Amino acid sequence: MGRVPGSPPALAPSCRHSEQLRQAVAGKTILITGASFGIGRAAALLLAEAGAEVLLLARSGDELAELATAIRANGGKASSYELDLSKPADLAPVAAQIRAAHPRIDIIISNAGKSIRRPVLQSGEKQDLDRLLAVNFSGPAALLLALVPRMVAQGGGQIVNVSSVSAGPPPLPRWGAYQSSKAGFDLWFKSLGTELRGRGVRVCSVYLPLVRTRMIAPTPAYRFAPALTPHEAAEAVAYALVYPKVQRVAPWWMKSLELAALLLPGPLGHLLSGLETLEFRLSRRQKR
Template sequence: MRLLGLGSNWSVAGRVVLVTGASSGIGAGVVRDLVGRGGTVVAVARRAELLEDLVTSTRGGPGRVEAHACDLTRADDVDRLVTNVRDSVGRVDVLVNNAGRSIRRSIAVSHDRAHDFERTMAINYLGAVRLTLGLVPTMLAQGEGHVVNVVTAGVQLRSPLFSAYIASKSALDAFGRIMAREMRDQGVTVTNVRLPLVRTDMIAPTDEFATAPALSVDQAAERVRRAIECRPIAVNELHATAFELLSVLAPGLADRMSHWASRGLTESRAAMRRG
């Protein structure tokens, strides 16, 4: 089992899990799921009022939610979060790096939009890395810890129109894998969850996604929980892994197929508004 990258079944009951991006979508779904299983969940995002709604709606257990408002793109905010969490709950058994933003815009219309690349990196990569670095000393001192990076099947598919988003998620995917290799003997593990499309606010600005097949928030939250319980190296979509394999074996064919599949796609409404 270890060779396949699968660990044993681990229970969240009585454990502390920090979930970023907990105010909406997948993150909020993960919080509700883990609290229902007896976990203590540290819920992190900028919108404090939505985090408080989670605290209220999950009161009565079996687990509990502690809300910590934080802008993960601000180094001082992240440092404060790490200190506050250490003071309030003491330990963090699992970190779920879920906060993120997506941008769908082709490179051809991005000549004056370097900030798209900076802001996706700021939250999807640097924010997650900074928080991970802040919590690693505690995990190493505990002799155990697990990090779940919520990334995207796009890191395998390399889909056109998503260069800023997928490059930032690929950076986090690579960081996580290297961290796991470095800490293999120290009890700290990492799973990259490469999700397909999930029906949340994030995909709403893209008209084509309105009718595309997508997971529900509950289905996505279940994948994240399984990543916590079983600690595989990655949670992949079969079609994305097959395409990644094709990209290695026949890269020219993979490029042609990806180009062909994206020909009918349009810029998102935000991109057309130059938002």
């Protein structure tokens, strides 16, 4: 275990030992949401390579089918399920199909998600909060509600929430809808974990820093910021599977950030508000 050589220092704990990962997941059935792109896709490739049967879920059917074909061509086991998590009516039939096709699901990786960065006063018209709550909170929660009773009945399993360092404090300007949807789901998820611990279901939240996927592409400020590759992020998820008792996987500095928000809310809020004012003025000047 340790940092990935060549990656920015200590961005997240990760598992790079393929033998340890093989021991943890070979022969297991793992459902991965948001498997068509980015971190979910990288996790599917990593876990299939380690001998797991992967169930791939997302909206983009072509990408999922292509990924499943590539995994099978490499000797792995994969099947794909098309689902828009923001459409509750579509969820029950897909969940029933998954339950019927797979007598056992050992691990669920709740990874699908969406981010929007926009000033809060401009977000009402675009319904940012509703849209993000559907993809990042209520949709993933409904999917777990449809699948976890089976996990309990089979005697246990593991669920990993692919979350963000920004699911914790401090509250960042322009990220209100994203941050609150990720934080809300994470709290719900932990509550579920506390309820189910005695029944053999373990949960772990993986708080990722920036990861270079299509999700961060629209934010110019992130173009040159240090970021994990999707594969490195998948290795952080793998860490949670190799150490199933761990409930939190996060970069070391996340605790410092949480502590600073707790102990110095005034100065930190002042700093963030100053940065927001600067960005607001710059964007107004550019528009003129």
